[in-house]
Amino acid sequence: MTRPRVPLEVRRLFWRLVSVGVVPEAAGLIVGVAGSAGRLWFAEAGGMTPMDLAEPCGRYLCWSEREEIALGLAAGKSLRRIAGELGRDPATISREVRRNRSSRPGQGYRARLAQHRAEQRARRPKPTRLAGNPPLREQVQRMLEARLSPEQIAGRLRREFPDDPGMQVSHETIYRALFVQGRGELRRELTRCLRTGRAIRRPRRRVDRRRAERIPNMVMISDRPAEAADRAVPGHWEGDLLLGGGNTSAIGTLVERRTRFTMLLHLPDDHGAEAVRDAIVAQITTLPAALRRSLTWDQGIELRRHAEITLAADLPVYFCDPASPWQRGTNENTNGLLRQYFPKGSDLSVHTAADLAAVADELNRRPRKTLDYATPAEELDGLLSQTGTVATAP
Helix, strand or coil, rough: CCCCCHHHHHHHHHHHHHCCCCCHHHHHHHHCHHHHHHHHHHHCCCCCCCCCHHHCCCCCHHHHHHHHHHHHHHHHHHHHHHHHHCCCHHHHHHHHHHEEEECCCCCEEEEHHHHHHHHCCCCCCCCCCCCCCCHHHHHHHHHHHHEEEHHHHHHHHHHHHCCCCCHHCHHHHHHHHHCCCCCCCCCHHHHHCCCCCCCCCCCCCCCCCCCHHHCCCEHHHCCCHHHCCEEEEEEEEEEEEEEHHHHEEEEEEECCCCCCCEEECCCCCCCCCHHHHHHHHHHCCCCHCCCCCCCECCCHEEEEHHHHHHHHHHHCCCEECCCCCHHHHHHHHHHHHHCCCCCCCCCHCCHHHHHHHHHHHHHHHHCCCHCEECCCHHHHHHHHHHCCCCCCCC
């Protein structure tokens, strides 16, 4: 008695299941045949989808198109001509041949091998880069514990391992490993090392508008030299106050626009105009004159003694427009980094000058994307060595 032939769609479903990683026995049971039948189909086909069961051509290359590519190459046709005959982009055919060419001498491109490789690449789920690479995972974990952001980690790894793709990873992969658990990649508690400390992603908040207060004899940012805007010349600084809980304590921040080098101002008793003036003058004068070209601040009343700063430190001061924090974008970004060390709502007066120096040193040794993952300290050292000047340690 002749067994009824299994419908074409059933057999195609079987091979679709196998292509995504279902074992042949289980795939056979799913499509309604015996598990032994599924195992037999798989063995007879050598583990590769038979040509007559391949899916119809659509977005991706199919078996019949791969056969045409193999026949065209054997006939000496160019890739562009083959692409035209198949109605595909020449780049698609070029990638297909490059990816699936046989490594055995004299065999070239074979449709059966190319189809098998395509099915293997389409299998899901796939092991992720971090899950399958313990040395890379451990390196990423160490850098997260050192408070580097995922983007800084990705850039620094490319810089440190330029010839080793296995030790490189994208920042999005790191974020997914942190935020999507169950993959066995990165520990969930490492999210505390991120700048936000959150275990989920949230959209950015709108920047709160601040009431601008009048300061006598302000010189606006529109009058600042053009060299400061394009960061071509070092020595142009941005400054602000990092406020503690209830605005009763503060730390001053100074950031150099070209190198992103950061200095912190110790304000243990108060953050009024006189205290801020004295702290800025004491800190900025540790630098050579070539690195003291301008200071840009918002319209905070703590800088109403700006003329005295200019006179004492030979440092012109410019003020941003009201409610325009993007005009001091480098400083705003740095203040965000500093919140990892000085959380909002905390009492900032408890930190000593030595504490601030240690934080500034750690921040200045972080690689930055905008510096091609060099560090601010490296950039500043390079500038000082070019001028032959040595600055007093802040």
